[in-house]
Amino acid sequence: MTNSSSTGQSEKKRPLYIRYAGPVLLETPLLNKGSAFSVEEKRAFNLEGLLPATIETIEEQSQRAYQQYSQFNNDLDKHIYLRNIQDTNETLYFKLINDHLEEMMPIIYTPTVGLACQKFSQIYRRKRGLFISYPDRDRIDDMLQNATKQNVKVIVVTDSERILGLGDQGIGGMGIPIGKLALYSACGGISPAYTLPVVLDVGTNNQELLDDPIYMGWRQKRISGDEYFEFVDQFIQGVRRRWPNALIQFEDFAQANATPLLKKYQDQLCCFNDDIQGTAAVTVGTLLAACHAQGTQLKDHRVVFVGAGSAGCGIAEQIVAHMKEDGISEEQAISQVYLTSSKGLLTDDMPLRDFQQKFAKAKAEVGGWSSNVQNISLLDLVRESKPTILIGVSGVAGLMSEEVIKTMYASCPKPIVLPLSNPTSKVEALPSDVIEWTEGNAIVATGSPFDPVSYQDKSYPIAQCNNSYIFPGVGLGVIASGATRVTEEMFMTSSDALAACSPLVKGTGDTLLPDLCEIREVSRYIAVQVGLKAMEQGVATKVDREVLERAVEQSFWLPEYRDYRRTSF
Ligand SMILES: NC(=O)c1ccc[n+]([C@@H]2O[C@H](COP(=O)([O-])OP(=O)(O)OC[C@H]3O[C@@H](n4cnc5c(N)ncnc54)[C@H](O)[C@@H]3O)[C@@H](O)[C@H]2O)c1
Numbered sequence: 001m002t003n004s005s006s007t008g009q010s011e012k013k014r015p016l017y018i019r020y021a022g023p024v025l026l027e028t029p030l031l032n033k034g035s036a037f038s039v040e041e042k043r044a045f046n047l048e049g050l051l052p053a054t055i056e057t058i059e060e061q062s063q064r065a066y067q068q069y070s071q072f073n074n075d076l077d078k079h080i081y082l083r084n085i086q087d088t089n090e091t092l093y094f095k096l097i098n099d100h101l102e103e104m105m106p107i108i109y110t111p112t113v114g115l116a117c118q119k120f121s122q123i124y125r126r127k128r129g130l131f132i133s134y135p136d137r138d139r140i141d142d143m144l145q146n147a148t149k150q151n152v153k154v155i156v157v158t159d160s161e162r163i164l165g166l167g168d169q170g171i172g173g174m175g176i177p178i179g180k181l182a183l184y185s186a187c188g189g190i191s192p193a194y195t196l197p198v199v200l201d202v203g204t205n206n207q208e209l210l211d212d213p214i215y216m217g218w219r220q221k222r223i224s225g226d227e228y229f230e231f232v233d234q235f236i237q238g239v240r241r242r243w244p245n246a247l248i249q250f251e252d253f254a255q256a257n258a259t260p261l262l263k264k265y266q267d268q269l270c271c272f273n274d275d276i277q278g279t280a281a282v283t284v285g286t287l288l289a290a291c292h293a294q295g296t297q298l299k300d301h302r303v304v305f306v307g308a309g310s311a312g313c314g315i316a317e318q319i320v321a322h323m324k325e326d327g328i329s330e331e332q333a334i335s336q337v338y339l340t341s342s343k344g345l346l347t348d349d350m351p352l353r354d355f356q357q358k359f360a361k362a363k364a365e366v367g368g369w370s371s372n373v374q375n376i377s378l379l380d381l382v383r384e385s386k387p388t389i390l391i392g393v394s395g396v397a398g399l400m401s402e403e404v405i406k407t408m409y410a411s412c413p414k415p416i417v418l419p420l421s422n423p424t425s426k427v428e429a430l431p432s433d434v435i436e437w438t439e440g441n442a443i444v445a446t447g448s449p450f451d452p453v454s455y456q457d458k459s460y461p462i463a464q465c466n467n468s469y470i471f472p473g474v475g476l477g478v479i480a481s482g483a484t485r486v487t488e489e490m491f492m493t494s495s496d497a498l499a500a501c502s503p504l505v506k507g508t509g510d511t512l513l514p515d516l517c518e519i520r521e522v523s524r525y526i527a528v529q530v531g532l533k534a535m536e537q538g539v540a541t542k543v544d545r546e547v548l549e550r551a552v553e554q555s556f557w558l559p560e561y562r563d564y565r566r567t568s569f
Pocket residue numbers: 162163164165166254255274275276279282306307308309310311312340341342343344392393394395396399420421422423426446447448465466467468
């Protein structure tokens with residue numbers, strides 16, 4: 001395959017010169033067209049006799065694939081079927097996803113991807129991405145050379161320790177980078193030729209996996225401490241040597257490592273942590289849309305978090321930053337934000353992580369909120385602080401109980417309730433319950449997809465407040481602007497851009513976030529705004545708005561076949 005497999009708009013019509021032929025060509029997912037190879041191509045590439053006589057369009061192929069897909073009656077089998085298409089013909093895979101995005105997104109991504117991670121070794125079929133295992137740490141450069149994609153622009157990497165709310169999944173976490181990168185291409189127009197999923201196999205503390213004879217990862221307890229950070233660094237330095245400009249997205253690292261890794265690398269290379277920064281951006285974007293619907297500003301709100309980890313503290317930081325933009329002091333903003341962990345409200349007498357400390361309340365001031373001297377429960381906190389926004393990022397189902405929601409509603413007639421934990425089985429409250437407990441007055445958005453709720457003859461759409469609204473657009477903006485860093489301000493801009501696309505803000509509908517059928521437009525818009533911010537901050541190589549806009553359009557990949565010409569061997 002030549003490196004000219006880049007596929008921007010302007011290049012679409014140009015033929016692609018390739019050097020594979022025969023069965024090898026059919027076995028190369030980025031190039032395979034299956035029954036869509038033309039008569040001339042079949043002849044030129046030694047494919048005669050290997051395919052049925054009828055030459056099909058990609059539309060016809062997509063229709064057949066959809067018929068086959070529809071015959072599966074459980075989500076995991078549908079996921080396996082789609083992954084199989086991805087591993088044999090990537091263009092067809094993305095055509096099929098584009099044709100049925102709303103239906104298939106929950107199958108290739110959250111929530112089904114969670115089950116696919118849990119069952120990774122059982123359902124394993126074919127290679128995709130890189131598995132970089134600790135025992136092979138001296139050969140990382142060789143492994144990166146082995147990647148089938150030569151011109152990598154986006155890497156999603158996980159060490160699988162906190163896969164959604166499902167905990168340590170060993171190498172099974174590979175499902176997450178694969179799913180995230182599928183959305184980079186389907187929603188953000190980044191050619192699959194440029195994307196690489198990576199799992200860092202540092203062992204697993206999941207005893208079930210260690211005991212499972214079919215488990216395919218390195219069968220050891222996780223490495224930790226200096227050994228762990230040195231290994232991650234070996235990987236990062238290897239990537240810098242191989243693809244110096246690649247964007248690295250950290251995904252689903254455990255709380256203890258997520259923030260330290262981000263802090264270590266965010267000023268050194270082009271990277272971000274999706275669970276901290278992407279989540280914060282989509283949540284603030286959703287809240288800005290909700291505030292608009294209510295005629296309020298973020299600074300008017302009191303916010304309680306259920307969960308004080310990577311996502312909770314990341315969101316809290318961005319809420320504070322936006323409240324400051326609304327005109328209040330940082331101190332005032334922090335005083336309006338309350339975070340709870342499994343030990344209750346964060347207070348200054350608790351052992352806390354660095355990134356939690358600024359949000360801790362003085363125990364001397366809030367101690368009286370509870371009869372329990374040790375900790376202040378969520379219910380006590382809600383009763384005393386009277387929040388107007390409640391955000392769930394705990395990974396624990398049901399924590400937003402009827403009592404908690406009704407207590408909130410008693411002092412807030414229009415509560416904003418975001419149970420964001422994934423997958424569906426971990427949601428802090430079911431949207432239908434929240435709507436009922438608040439007599440239809442709550443604004444609700446969830447991390448996993450939910451059907452609209454019917455309550456007293458009215459239908460309430462439930463927006464999916466998931467970082468998938470942000471990272472494809474941010475990635476596109478980074479690539480199109482040639483950004484060398486991903487700054488906090490670029491994420492804040494992406495929140496504003498997302499909020500601007502909300503049907504409630506535009507006055508075109510009653511949903512908080514845009515429909516998935518508009519996601520490609522939304523990603524383009526976010527990309528331009530993020531690129532402009534990168535230019536303004538001096539971290540982009542493009543310097544002109546028009547050039548940036550053209551780059552976003554030109555680099556936006558669509559799943560269409562190109563004509564092939566044979567290159568000399
Ligand atoms: N919707 C989205 O886009 C999105 C994005 C990121 C994370 N999430 C979800 O958020 C959850 C947490 O992710 P994270 O990266 O912050 O994990 P994390 O492990 O860093 O943090 C989890 C937090 O929840 C707290 N917690 C656990 N039990 C609790 C309890 N009983 N009461 C209150 N707090 C409790 C922990 O103490 C910790 O502070 C996961 O389920 C993840 O899927 C959703």
